[in-house]
Amino acid sequence: MTGRVVIVGGGVAGVGTAASLRAGGFDGDLTLVDAGEFPYDRPPLSKEFLAGSKALERIALQPPQWYDDQRVRLVNRTTVTALRPGEGAVELADGTLLPADRVVLATGGSAARPPIPGADSARVHVLRTADDADRLRKALVPGARLLVVGAGLIGAEAASTAVRLGCEVVLVDPVAAPLTAALGPELAGWLHGLHTRHGVETAQAAVESFTDRPDGIEARFAAGTPPRVFDAVLLGVGMVAHTELARAAGLEVDRGIVVDPGQVTSNPHVLAVGDPARTRADGVLLPRTEHWEAAQHDAARAAATLLGTPPPAPTAPWFWTDRHGRHVEAVGHLPEAAETVGRGSFDDRAFSVFGLRDGHVVAAAAVDDPQAVRAARRLIDRRVPVDAARLADPSVNPRALLRG
Numbered sequence: 001m002t003g004r005v006v007i008v009g010g011g012v013a014g015v016g017t018a019a020s021l022r023a024g025g026f027d028g029d030l031t032l033v034d035a036g037e038f039p040y041d042r043p044p045l046s047k048e049f050l051a052g053s054k055a056l057e058r059i060a061l062q063p064p065q066w067y068d069d070q071r072v073r074l075v076n077r078t079t080v081t082a083l084r085p086g087e088g089a090v091e092l093a094d095g096t097l098l099p100a101d102r103v104v105l106a107t108g109g110s111a112a113r114p115p116i117p118g119a120d121s122a123r124v125h126v127l128r129t130a131d132d133a134d135r136l137r138k139a140l141v142p143g144a145r146l147l148v149v150g151a152g153l154i155g156a157e158a159a160s161t162a163v164r165l166g167c168e169v170v171l172v173d174p175v176a177a178p179l180t181a182a183l184g185p186e187l188a189g190w191l192h193g194l195h196t197r198h199g200v201e202t203a204q205a206a207v208e209s210f211t212d213r214p215d216g217i218e219a220r221f222a223a224g225t226p227p228r229v230f231d232a233v234l235l236g237v238g239m240v241a242h243t244e245l246a247r248a249a250g251l252e253v254d255r256g257i258v259v260d261p262g263q264v265t266s267n268p269h270v271l272a273v274g275d276p277a278r279t280r281a282d283g284v285l286l287p288r289t290e291h292w293e294a295a296q297h298d299a300a301r302a303a304a305t306l307l308g309t310p311p312p313a314p315t316a317p318w319f320w321t322d323r324h325g326r327h328v329e330a331v332g333h334l335p336e337a338a339e340t341v342g343r344g345s346f347d348d349r350a351f352s353v354f355g356l357r358d359g360h361v362v363a364a365a366a367v368d369d370p371q372a373v374r375a376a377r378r379l380i381d382r383r384v385p386v387d388a389a390r391l392a393d394p395s396v397n398p399r400a401l402l403r404g
């Protein structure tokens with residue numbers, strides 16, 4: 001295929017689309033527009049980058065030379081402000097028009113800032129960009145009192161990083177054990193309990209307001225939790241998808257940019273990938289996925305659509321999270337499971353939980369056992385029948401189960 005493709009957004013989905021297009025033989029003009037200095041990866045922002053052990057250059061999605069080698073024109077430090085599909089162009093912030101036969105929206109999202117009174121204080125942080133992480137790191141001096149609101153993925157990881165940097169961390173969430181839907185109640189409860197075992201104070205509470213005071217920022221909570229004063233606050237309460245460009249161009253938007261299973265929006269010249277894309281399959285709108293690997297898979301599918309090649313085979317959804325030195329991975333859809341089978345115990349260095357239905361694995365989650373999750377993914381994708389007793393036996397190599 002030839003022609004001119006403009007990709008809007010240089011996150012993992014945008015850069016992944018460019019890489020997949022070239023790998024698939026796309027020979028036309030390829031332009032990647034990104035608001036940042038250069039495309040970088042986001043998962044380290046709550047981990048090594050926040051801890052200060054990896055600089056921005058070390059989390060670049062591709063080395064600088066890659067763009068030349070792959071003939072990807074990188075237009076950075078600017079934004080696309082309008083799509084002009086009818087004119088075959090996109091408009092940049094300075095009014096320049098970039099010709100585009102096809103546009104791929106890979107615009108990601110912003111950290112959510114719920115309308116909590118006082119949340120506009122300079123002491124209240126969010127974590128989505130490298131600038132956010134730089135600002136937050138400056139506040140994470142030893143002894144600093146940090147309140148983290150939201151104990152899902154980003155809040156929990158940032159709390160773990162902050163306590164290692166010597167901060168006094170309080171982590172609040174209205175939910176007793178976040179991630180229960182993905183990990184099951186036992187593993188989610190154990191994982192949340194890890195915070196306390198590593199010196200993070202946890203509380204089941206919802207913040208109602210913040211007030212700046214000379215000695216810090218006071219957080220008030222819903223009934224039952226007394227107010228407390230902190231030096232800094234991190235809101236880790238989710239993201240808001242960037243759908244403005246799509247909406248203004250008249251594309252279908254419904255809590256995400258609606259795409260078909262080939263990532264095509266309601267305009268056949270415009271595709272969308274990554275965090276803001278929401279797939280409609282068989283007439284059903286699926287929830288958006290906000291995970292790194294899902295963005296990569298969107299990118300591969302979008303490239304296949306543009307190239308007219310078969311899409312990659314679907315695979316069970318997967319994500320990881322790292323906290324307090326433990327590596328957690330989960331695959332599949334645990335709520336679909338009729339029963340769960342544990343492998344190893346919470347006292348072991350590595351352990352896993354498998355969700356089963358009708359003699360097949362439908363989900364798995366593991367702590368420090370990526371091999372088990374990799375095997376589970378194959379069991380799910382290939383629909384291999386399994387024996388629950390062998391699955392539960394830590395002496396059986398999970399890969400052996402693939403033989404049925």
Ligand SMILES: Cc1cc2nc3c(=O)[nH]c(=O)nc-3n(C[C@H](O)[C@H](O)[C@H](O)COP(=O)(O)OP(=O)(O)OC[C@H]3O[C@@H](n4cnc5c(N)ncnc54)[C@H](O)[C@@H]3O)c2cc1C
Pocket residue numbers: 008009010011012013014033034035036041042043044045046078079080081106107108109127128129153154242245273274275276289290291292293295318319320321322
């Ligand atoms: C702190 C943090 C930790 C995470 N940790 C994990 C993890 O451990 N495991 C996991 O599975 N997932 C994790 N994630 C989620 C994962 O990083 C995201 O799902 C992934 O980054 C989504 O990629 P994306 O390309 O869709 O969007 P983004 O990474 O948000 O990239 C979008 C890009 O588009 C640019 N842009 C937006 N609008 C415009 C415009 N109009 N013009 C030009 N450029 C524009 C933005 O500047 C941005 O660079 C984490 C996310 C964060 C923020």
